[in-house]
Structures are given as structure tokens and as C-alpha cells.
Amino acid sequence: MNPNIPSTPSSAPNPFLIQQEDEIDLKVILFNYLQYWPWIILFAFFGVLSAFLFNRFATPIYKVESTVIVKDENTSLGADLFASAGLAGLQGKSNIENEIGILRSYTLAYSTLSQLEMNVQYFREGVFSNQQIYGNVPVFIKADWTKDQAVGGLFRLEVIDENRFELEVEDDNFQLFNPQDPNYKSKLETLELNSSVFEFGKPVSSDFFHFTVEKVSALPGETLFFRLMDTPSLALKLTQDISVAPTNKQSSILTLSLETPVRRLGVDYLNKLMETYLKRELDDKNRTAENTIRFIDQQLSGITDSLRFSENKLQQYRSENKIFNLSQEGSIIFERLQELEKEKSLNEINLKYLQTLNDYLKNSQTGDLIAPSIIGTSDPLLNALVQNLSELQADRVRLTANFSEQTPQVRDINARIQSTSKALQENVGSAMTNTQNLISNLNSQIRMIERDINRLPETERNLLSYTRQFTINENIYIYFLQKKAEAEITKASNMPSNMILDFAKSGQLPVAPKRSLNLLIGLILGLILPIGFITVKDFLNTKIEDPKELEKQIKVPLIGMIGRNNSGDALPVLNNPRSTVTESFRSLRADLTYLSPQKDKLTLLFTSSISGEGKTFVSMNVASVFALMGKKTILIGLDLRKPRIAQDFNLVNDKGMSTCLSSSTSWQEVVKSSGYENLDVILSGPIPPNPAELLLQERFGKIVKEIKDQYDVVVFDCPPVGLVSETKELFAYSDVNFYVFRQGYSMKGNTQILNNLVEKGGVTKMYGILNDLHIDKGYGYGYGYGYGYGYGSNSYGYHDEVQLPWWKRALRRKS
Incomplete structure (x- = not known):
């Protein structure tokens, strides 16, 4: 390695980078999408x-809504009595949740559907799907639900003439409904018709369906579809579709809503549902009055015979003894006795009721409770307890129709029933004791009067006895008749506590689809x-795309970017000097002059990670741009394994560096003219068997030294450092080294090869170059790496400006 080459720390700032704000990243991302x-x-x-x-x-879906007002248990009869008696806890919470459960119950839905004609769904053929119709249908289908029916599937019906129609099976989604086991349906694999033509008004029957088609307004040639639906399935679906919710947290007004493609169907169902709901509540209320009437009828059947017998005995005695009226003394005694016995009879009736009520409570038979007020019991707490227990039992019946015993609602109402029953039993026991004491006291008074009766003559005494018995039975009979009339009046005047606030109505605009x-x-x-x-x-791309990302990953400055060469000419600097790519190389040349301002001569080395990244293209054009400057330049091809320079300069690779190193041929003999002024070329020569050993010879160093003495600029085109080892030894002969990456081609992991050369290999004066930058990808927008984007616009006529995409030109004008 050349010890005279100054070291450049990898962390040194890049003097050629125009510092960008973070917002540029957003532009890069935007450009990446806009391409x-x-x-x-x-x-x-x-x-x-x-x-x-x-x-x-x-299919448009409409929302149908209605509202009901439900009773609040906390304001029911006897609430103040419960509170004063310390039994306020028996009243429980507001029953809004229970009423919601009842309104959404399967039992209520089933009862409602049983009153409507919804078991047959009719459809007309639409563009993409069949449209359901309801109400004014051209035919009416009456199914016999006491027999097996094929449900769920679609039938196609076409009217032939006034008397006949054709029937076909449209799909195979049929299930067999068995009325003996309505909660279970078996899948029908196939459904075939014995005949396809039938007559209106006559039964259409097979092993799997039984119905009659009545013609209403259908015309010949008219086609429609229909589907049979069993009531249990319809009820289950509607319980899932209906929504019940209070208008607000403090309100006892419930809003019922149903979304349906057929508005009239939804209106009819909700109205009938509310009607059925109120009727069930009224039936629950009437049950107490009916129990009372039944109890009174049972008592009347017994007292009628007693009354008739006592009347006959009285008449017979009067006829036989010719006595019809009591004496004055006897009348006075009789009046006193009559008042006491009437009071005693009423108390005995009350005691009998209390005993019956006590038996019901002990046997948990609270379904036949009788209102104490109807019998004559005036105890307000007892009346309130019985009424509350009766209402709780009715609520439980409705809840258990839709909820299991383990649900919180049922467990809560069971606990309230148990507490109310216990309180009622205690109250009944106390009332029975008081009534028995009262009857005992009346008996004592009656016995005292009976002593006065014994002083009367025998004939009058017997008449008084018969009259007394008749009067007792008559008073009881009249009393029960009066109470029966009162019970019947009560039943007739009963009204539901809940009421309909708004009948069902549908909005004019559909709620779905939400356009x-x-x-x-x-x-x-x-x-x-x-x-x-x-x-x-x-994200999954492993290729280098973004210059800023490359700059962050490498440990050396990124000195320049070379734009994509769209001309197809490998030497754009020489053959197309006005191109933007040529301007990139001019900018790179200026940067190199800045890097070595004290050097009159430069030796440049170009390498890359793998073949195809454009190191030869860059090295040829860098050499060319120095030659255009008037520098005596030589390009030396050191990629002995894969020579390319000869092809691009239209030269013959018959001799070159491999020739010099493998023979006694001097380097001057292998120098070839490029055909351009100031630019010579030493090709790699014929491919040798041992290229690494040739470049490591001592003679190679001597040749390089001689060449440097003869030329101003020496450019080495070296093999990829990621593929061969000899390139690492060639860094010692250069002043500045360049590592070429190619956008969209070089792997991101290849940056580690460069970093290892700098950090572990001790290579200095190393710079990165990004080649083949695509202007349409937006990368490099505003960068000062030597790529001419933006430069040409400020130097109009200096080089040919690249035609940018419309969206990039617009952004460029705004920025």
C-alpha cells in the first residue's frame, strides 16, 4: 500500500453532500409511489x-322501528308497603333487562309468527339476485305444516295458462322439516318432482312436500320463485335480527328495530310482535282473576246444596208447625246471633283461603294464586306480597321460555321468588293465627247468646235454629256471588301495564348499502x-434503491450519482457530450480535482462487489471526461477474467496487460489508441490461466510506475472485489479509489464488503458511486451528488435536459 496517500477517516463528513432536511424523505417516498x-x-x-x-x-335494507313503554317494578302496587315492612329488597332492580329478554325471546317470536302468513317467501327474478316480495303476490301458496315439508330451498314457478303452472327445483339447499320433531331438520341430498306441470288449486304432494298453489293475479308466462320456511327456523332468525334497546339509560321506553329488505314485512311483524307481547302480559294479569273465579265457583258448588237443603228444612218446619215468624224476643236474639255468625262465616272463608294459600306455598304451586283482596282479606301487605309473587311467577314463565335456569336473569328472579315466598309464608302464618283467635272469640259470644235461646219455647227455638242455618248459607252464597262479580269486573277491566308508544314505521331511505x-x-x-x-x-426488496439509505449504510462518503444511460452508447461522454449523464461525469471530475488539489497527476481505481454494476462503464467515462479536459489519460483494463473495454472502444483484445505480464512484451507495445484525443487504452489482453498471480508480480508495479510518469491521469478498471482477491492488492497503486454500486441491481448486503475493506482492510481514500440512477423513481431529488438533475435547468443550453414525468415537473415548480 502506498504510505504517502493521506488517510480519510470513514466518519469524516462528506464535503460534496448538500445537506437535506428530513422532509426530503417524504418527497422520496412520494416519488416512489408516484412512479x-x-x-x-x-x-x-x-x-x-x-x-x-x-x-x-x-338489495336495499330498510330499518323498521317501533317503541313501547314498559312498567317499572319500583313503582308497582305495594312498593311503599314493602319498604315500610323492611322488605324493599324483594322489589329488585328495574325490569327493563327482563322485558328486553322477553321481547327478543324465541317463544314470543314463535307465537307472533303463528299469527302471520310468513312461512312462504316469494321472490321475483332480479339482475344479479332475486328480489323478495310480500303482500300483493301473484299466487298464494298454502302449505300443510302437519306433514313433512322440504324447507330452505328455492322453487321456480312459471304460469303456463289460467289453470296450469310449471314447477322446478331451483337449488339443492333443502332440509326436511318433521312436524313431530320441529327442532331438528335433516339434509335432503336431492329433491325430484314426479311431474313438472300442476294445476292451480289442487294439492302438490310428494314424500317431501305438501302444498297448494292458488292463483291470485298471475299472468301466463309470469315467473316467480318461492321458498318454504318452517316457523321454528323463522323464529330463531328473527330473534337474532331484532334489536331491542332503551332510548337512554334512565328511560323505560324501549325501541324495537328490525332491518329487512321488505319494509311492509318488517312493519307487520313488529306490530304483531308488540300486540302479542301486550296480550301475553294481559293474560298473565287475568290469570289471577281466573283463579279467583275458579275458586269461588268451587265454593259455590258446595254452598248451593247446603243453601237448598237448609231452605227446604225451614219451609217444611213452618208448614208442619204452622209457625212463620219469631216472637219479638226471638227476633232480637236472632238479629244479635245473625251478626256474629255472619262475621264468623267471613272469617272462616278467610281462614280457608289462608290455608289454601299456605298449601300452595308449601307445595311451590304458585301458579294458581288468588288475590286476597278478592276474597275479602284487607291486609295490604298480604295483598301486595301475593300480587308481587304472582307477577314474579309470570315473569319467570316468560323468561324460562327463552333462557336456561343458569342464566343470571333466571337465577335473579328465582332468588326474588324464594324471598317473596318466604315473606308471604310468614305473613300467612301470622294471619292464620289472628283469624283463628278471632273465630274463637266469636264462638264464645255465640255460645252466650245460645243460652238465651234455650229459654225460648221449643217450637220457636227450633224455628230459630232452621232460620239461623238458612241465613248463614244464604249470606255465604250471596257473598261469593258478589265476589265472583267483582272478580269478573276486575278481569274485564284489566289493562296491560306496558303500552305501545309508536307503531312500527320504516324510513324511506335504506340503511344498507351505505352508498x-x-x-x-x-x-x-x-x-x-x-x-x-x-x-x-x-420492504422485501434486497436491492439498493435509495441513495440516502446507501449513504447511511456505507462507511465512506457517497461522492456522486450517475444517471441512467438511456442512449445505449457505452461512451456518452465522448459521443453525447450534452447529455445529463455526461454532466454527471463532469461534476464527478470536479469533485476529484477537489479531492487532490496538490496533485498534477492522478491514479484512479474503480471496482465493485460483483459483475454488472457498471464499474467499467464508469471508469471508461471518467477517463474520457479527463481526456476532454486536455489531460493525457490512459485507461488500463485489469479485469483479466472478464474483459469489456475492447468491445466498447471497437478494439481487438489481442494484446494487453496479460501479454506484458506473461511475456517480455513492454507496456508501450500494448498501448492502443482509443480513437479519441488524449485517451489511450491498455486492454486486459487474452484471458490468462493465472490472472491473480500475474497482477501480484513485481513487474506490474514497475509498469504502473512507468505509466504514471508518462500520463497525467491513470484509470484502473479492476475486477469486482467481492469475487476475486487480487483487487485488494491493487489499492496500493492508486491515489483515489471508487466503489461502484448500481441502483436496483446491487444487493444491500454488498455494502458490508466495502465497509470491511475500509474498517478491516485499511483501504483509504475510498469513495462510493451510485450508478444507473433512475430519474423516474424520484431518488436523488435535490441531491448534490453530481447527478445533473436540477443543474441543467439553471444552465440552459449547457447540456440536454432530461424530460421529467409531469408529476415531478409540477413538484419541481412548487419546490
């Missing part, structure tokens, strides 16, 4: 077009797909 702008615009166009076509032909959003998504996807592909491609 693919036709593809990006094309994909964006197709994205928007696809979204437009989807909006145009997709503006779909167009935006189409545009975004149209942009993301190509940009994402470009980003992934660049």
Missing part, C-alpha cells in the same frame, strides 16, 4: 366502480391495494 401512478389511479377507479356497482345492484361509505371504502381499498403491494415489494 406507479397509472396503476394507482386504475385500481382506485376500479375500487370506486366496484362500490358503485355494489350500491346499484345490492357514500361504500364509495369511500372502494376508493380506499383501490388505493391501499397498489400502495400496499408497492410497500411490501419495497
